[in-house]
Amino acid sequence: MRQRQASDTPDHYADLHGRFGWQVxxxxxxxxxxxxxxxxxxxxxxxxxxxxxxxxxxxxxxxxxxxxxxxxxxxxxxxxxxxxxxxxxxxxxxxxxxxxxxxxxxxxxxxxxxxxxxxxxxxxxxxxxxxxxxxxxxxxxxxxxxxxxxxxxxxxxxxxxxxxxxxxxxxxxxxxxxxxxxxxxxxxxxxxxxxxxxxxxxxxxxxxxxxxxxxxxxxxxxxxxxxxxxxxxxxxxxxxxxxxxxxxxxxxxxxxxxxxxxxxxxxxxxxxxxxxxxxxxxxxxxxxxxxxxxxxxxxxxxxxxxxxxxxxxxxxxxxxxxxxxxxxxxxxxxxxxxxxxxxxxTVNEMFGQTEINYIVGNCARLYPAKAGSMGKGYPGHRVAVIDDEGCECPVGVPGDVAVHRLDVHGDPxxxxxxGYWKNEAATRAKFTGDMANSWCRTGDMAVRDAEGYLWYQGRADDVFKAAGYRIGPGEIENCLVKHPAVANAAVVPKPDAERGAVVKAYVVLAQEYLGAQPGRAAGDAAFEQRLVAELQAHVKGKLAPYEYPKEIEFVESLPMTTTGKVQRRVLRLQEEARARALA
Known part of the structure; x- marks a missing residue:
């Protein structure tokens, strides 16, 4: 029996969400x-x-x-x-x-x-x-x-x-x-x-x-x-x-x-x-x-x-x-x-954070799961993408993923x-509006499509501009990982005097790929140069021209949090320190 594809899944989302009510x-x-x-x-x-x-x-x-x-x-x-x-x-x-x-x-x-x-x-x-x-x-x-x-x-x-x-x-x-x-x-x-x-x-x-x-x-x-x-x-x-x-x-x-x-x-x-x-x-x-x-x-x-x-x-x-x-x-x-x-x-991607967990996601059994999407607000959670003033963003416009204190029925x-332990100021800063009737901001950026699915754009401090273009690292990283040479990747801005920043990728190479390269020696500069050009062409062929990494650095591992997230901030600060040293 063939695997049921996302397009085959009946969409029960509206009924599921509308009929659900909390019993606390x-x-x-x-x-x-x-x-x-x-x-x-x-x-x-x-x-x-x-x-x-x-x-x-x-x-x-x-x-x-x-x-x-x-x-x-x-x-x-x-x-x-x-x-x-x-x-x-x-x-x-x-x-x-x-x-x-x-x-x-x-x-x-x-x-x-x-x-x-x-x-x-x-x-x-x-x-x-x-x-x-x-x-x-x-x-x-x-x-x-x-x-x-x-x-x-x-x-x-x-x-x-x-x-x-x-x-x-x-x-x-x-x-x-x-x-x-x-x-x-x-x-x-x-x-x-x-x-x-x-x-x-x-x-x-x-x-x-x-x-x-x-x-x-x-x-x-x-x-x-x-x-x-x-x-x-x-x-x-x-x-x-x-x-x-x-x-x-x-x-x-x-x-x-x-x-x-x-x-x-x-x-x-x-x-x-x-x-x-x-x-x-x-x-x-x-x-x-x-x-x-x-x-x-x-x-x-x-x-x-x-x-x-x-x-x-x-x-x-x-x-x-x-x-x-x-x-x-x-x-x-x-x-x-x-x-x-x-x-x-079919993998169900979801999104949440410590303060407000399990709020957005997919459910391949009840509504179609879209590859790469965060999904939609789970039943009982009123989720939106909002701007700096707390207004919901139009379809396709990036904003902050937020959850309302009240569900779609007006219940808590x-x-x-x-709240944050011994930190009332930080607790208040997390919310937009009156504390009892407000949006709680996650600090994660996303866009909403016409069907209500959210698409992750990165942490607010991970998104950057290069040559005037707004760059979200996730799409470029996903593209790089599709290449058989790449085990993992992280994309950050590298300071540039003319363009403000250029796209830089840190890449961990797949050991299986390296083992299949005959005659390659450790630290082979010529091999790495060829591979950089190959990876750049790979991204150019799939994404917008301004998104390909102008520079690629091969590393043994990426800095990770204990929860398995890439710490792009560590790499970004490293690039800023290098730029200051060269100034």
């Missing part, structure tokens, strides 16, 4: 709906919640009953340590069963979970621990040393808990939970109470802590079920046994891993794979085959790497994917076509964050 209870707790309710029903208590896997270790299946029992013990232990409702608890661990336990424990006691990436260095950890006034940090062997190195500078931090990493000055996880009561009375939180404190990437200035309420999980659900094509995540029959298995390499310390993967999977009572290892295309395909993964979230950089490494993956791997969601950067039509043809799935949208 006054009292709501993320942990109660993600774990505790499944244990209350004997039919679901023993179903698998987390499949823990790591290189060199046997796979372990953990049930919802085990998840809840461990969470109860940890909540009891944290209470004994003096953790109170509203206190911040840092969770500094990779994907593993204990990480899920930590979130359930912190959330059900009314405390605030603060995810911190295992990739953070001491400086990044110290700022967040100090700024949040975290009282406890939960670590494992990959993060304990870094946290301990700064704990002396964090006066509010009174205890460290270590998983499988015994060390002086840290409480050992297994012993701590073994001595704690297995019963815990959950706190009856308000839907508007703070649940999670997630720090933004801090591309300009210090990171800001976005305070996420419990109700935000409800706001995420329409995007989750749409981006996963509803298969296996039917919100009207969540207790029905399903073969759905979710996995994403997205760090659970990031909104994309926590709010787009872990919590929604548990909300629907489905198993999620916790892979505690380094991402590689081979590891990804092997894991999806072994665990029969049906639903996944793969950011574009991962999909590009998988496409380059395995152009025809189904010749080597038996994958059973039903849905792929992608976000972080534009996927582009090359990757889009790869997913359709080689994986048998539960997706919104509570």
């Amino acid at each position: 209870p006054r009292r709501f707790n993320m942990a109660a709906v993600c774990s505790r309710r499944w244990v209350a029903d004997p039919a679901t208590a023993q179903q698998t919640a987390v499949i823990a896997t790591a290189p060199g270790q046997p796979d372990r299946h953990h049930s919802y009953a085990e998840l809840q029992q461990q969470a109860n013990r940890l909540s009891s232990a944290l209470t004994a340590l003096g953790v109170q409702r509203g206190d911040r608890v840092a969770i500094v661990m990779p994907q593993r069963f204990e990480t899920a336990v930590a979130y359930m424990a912190v959330l059900q006691m009314g405390a605030v979970g603060m995810p911190l990436s295992q990739l953070f260095g001491p400086e990044a950890l110290e700022f967040r621990l100090q700024d949040s006034e975290a009282v406890v940090a939960i670590c494992d062997g990959s993060t304990l040393a870094a946290v301990q190195s700064v704990s002396g500078n964090c006066p509010q931090l009174r205890a460290l808990i270590a998983v499988e990493a015994p060390a002086p000055g840290a409480l050992e996880w297994t012993g701590l939970l073994a001595s704690a009561p297995a019963r815990f009375k959950a706190v009856d939180t308000l839907a508007d109470e703070a649940a999670v404190l997630i720090y933004t990437s801090g591309t300009t200035g210090n990171p800001k802590g976005a305070l996420i309420p419990h109700r935000a999980l409800i706001g995420n659900l329409t995007g989750f079920v749409c981006s996963q094509n509803w298969f296996g995540f039917d919100p009207f029959d969540a207790t029905k046994p399903s073969q759905a298995v979710f996995w994403s390499p997205a760090d659970w310390a990031w909104t994309g891993g926590l709010m787009d993967a872990l919590l929604p999977s548990l909300y629907f009572g489905r198993p999620i794979v916790a892979f505690n290892g380094r991402f590689s295309p081979q590891a990804a395909f092997e894991l999806m085959e072994r665990h029969r993964v049906t639903h996944t979230f793969l950011f574009p950089t991962a999909l590009k790497a998988m496409m380059k490494a395995y152009p025809q993956p189904r010749k080597q791997f038996r994958v059973q994917l039903q849905a792929i969601m992608s976000a972080g950067e534009a996927v582009g039509d090359a990757v889009f076509a790869y997913c359709q043809k080689q994986l048998g799935v 949208d539960p997706i919104f964050f509570l």
Whole structure:
């Protein structure tokens, strides 16, 4: 049976969006709906919640009953340590069963979970621990040393808990939970109470802590079920046994891993794979085959790497994917076509950010997915492209993607964050208009087409002018990646005295391509010169003449955020510094 193309998909968008209405209870707790309710029903208590896997270790299946029992013990232990409702608890661990336990424990006691990436260095950890006034940090062997190195500078931090990493000055996880009561009375939180404190990437200035309420999980659900094509995540029959298995390499310390993967999977009572290892295309395909993964979230950089490494993956791997969601950067039509043809799935691109997550996207099952498009506002979210004055931009005119406080029916949208931690000025600057009836700006540029689809133009500070033309880097990068020599690319402005700026591309070459070039030596200047000309001609033949990169620099890797986004700002500042040095 042939793969159904986007043009074959019936368009139910208007009906779906118009009939949808939010039902947000006054009292709501993320942990109660993600774990505790499944244990209350004997039919679901023993179903698998987390499949823990790591290189060199046997796979372990953990049930919802085990998840809840461990969470109860940890909540009891944290209470004994003096953790109170509203206190911040840092969770500094990779994907593993204990990480899920930590979130359930912190959330059900009314405390605030603060995810911190295992990739953070001491400086990044110290700022967040100090700024949040975290009282406890939960670590494992990959993060304990870094946290301990700064704990002396964090006066509010009174205890460290270590998983499988015994060390002086840290409480050992297994012993701590073994001595704690297995019963815990959950706190009856308000839907508007703070649940999670997630720090933004801090591309300009210090990171800001976005305070996420419990109700935000409800706001995420329409995007989750749409981006996963509803298969296996039917919100009207969540207790029905399903073969759905979710996995994403997205760090659970990031909104994309926590709010787009872990919590929604548990909300629907489905198993999620916790892979505690380094991402590689081979590891990804092997894991999806072994665990029969049906639903996944793969950011574009991962999909590009998988496409380059395995152009025809189904010749080597038996994958059973039903849905792929992608976000972080534009996927582009090359990757889009790869997913359709080689994986048998139409990738659903989506867009969101820490403060207002899962707001825009595609749903190939319910309305056509357009290659490279961000999609349309998910049900319950009133999304527009607005100008500096807060007015909606006409079709084809770039503007700031924004979400209104109220949905199309005039009801409050539960997706919104509570504000930036200890930064009221930054919170107000995020909104245009009265705080109760306003647009929340994302800072991401897009254009809207006649059918209502949004097309990403880059961060407001990524778009630049060269020789009077407005340049969005995404389209050029997508074009470059279509060439077999290119594994990844980033486009930035290079200062130029005559034209203001010229288009420059940083390119990571595909190892498979390099290996197929006979007689090429490392650092071969003649080879690189020929390849530059070839790539420039490649872009000239597909895009506008002013968009081709006047300069191309080959690099081993691109600067990336912990969430898999290319840090164009780092490269742009590098170009500006080089220009000043030559002036």
